[in-house]
Amino acid sequence: MISKPVIMVNYKTYNESVGKRGLELTKKIEKYATGNWTVCPQAVELRETIKSTGLPVFAQHIDAVEPGSHTGHTLFEAVVDAGAVGTLINHSENTLELWEIEMLVSKCKGAGLTTVVCANNPSASAAAAALGPDFVAYEPPELIGGDISVSTAKPELVAEAVRMVNGVNTDVGVLCGAGVKNGEDVKRALELGTEGVLLASGLVKAKNLEAVIADLESGLL
Ligand code: G3P
Numbered sequence: 001m002i003s004k005p006v007i008m009v010n011y012k013t014y015n016e017s018v019g020k021r022g023l024e025l026t027k028k029i030e031k032y033a034t035g036n037w038t039v040c041p042q043a044v045e046l047r048e049t050i051k052s053t054g055l056p057v058f059a060q061h062i063d064a065v066e067p068g069s070h071t072g073h074t075l076f077e078a079v080v081d082a083g084a085v086g087t088l089i090n091h092s093e094n095t096l097e098l099w100e101i102e103m104l105v106s107k108c109k110g111a112g113l114t115t116v117v118c119a120n121n122p123s124a125s126a127a128a129a130a131l132g133p134d135f136v137a138y139e140p141p142e143l144i145g146g147d148i149s150v151s152t153a154k155p156e157l158v159a160e161a162v163r164m165v166n167g168v169n170t171d172v173g174v175l176c177g178a179g180v181k182n183g184e185d186v187k188r189a190l191e192l193g194t195e196g197v198l199l200a201s202g203l204v205k206a207k208n209l210e211a212v213i214a215d216l217e218s219g220l221l
Contacts, residue, residue, distance in 0.1 A: 186219025
C-alpha cells in the first residue's frame, strides 16, 4: 500500500515520457520530491522504469484477460512480473466494463497490488468504491489536459465524491485529477477531503520539471 497523501503522475502516451525522457522525468521526481509520489509509465516502459527508480511504479492499465491468446493486450501477470506495485484501472481514456474492473481489483488484491479505479463523476466514484479498491480517482473528463484544475473548477463535486465514497466504504481513499498543475491545486484537493491527486500534462509536458515538482509538492504541506 502506498503512503498518503500521494501525488500520482500518469505519463500517458506523451512523447515527453518515452524511453530516456521518461526515465529522466522519473529521476527528477525522485531527486526533487520528498513527499509520496508514484509514477505510471506506459506498459512497455514499466520494467526499465522499475529497475531505475526507488519510487513506487504503477501500470496505467491492465486488460481483463487470462494468459493465452490475446494479442496486443496488457496482461496482469506480466505487470506483476515487471515489478509494478499497483495500477490505474478504468481511466477515462481506457475504460472497462464493470465485470472487468471487478476482476482486476480482485486479482490485484490477491497479488498485493494497489488499485486506483478512475471514475468520471461522484456516483460512479461511489460505485467504484463498492468494489473495494484502495483508491478511487474522480476525474471529470472535460477538464483532463486543461488549464483549470478539478479542485478549482468543481470543488463541490470533489467534496461530493469524497462524501459518497466514504458513505460506501471508508477504507477507500479518494484522489482527484484533471488539470492539476500546481501546489494550490494540490492543497485545495486535500482541503476537500481527498488523499491526493492524479495528474499528467501539468508535469509531464512542463519545461522546468524541478520547479513544477517543487510547486506541486508545496501543496502537500
Ligand atoms: O490520469 C491523470 C489525468 O487524466 C489528468 O490529466 O493532463 O489533466 O493532468 P491532466
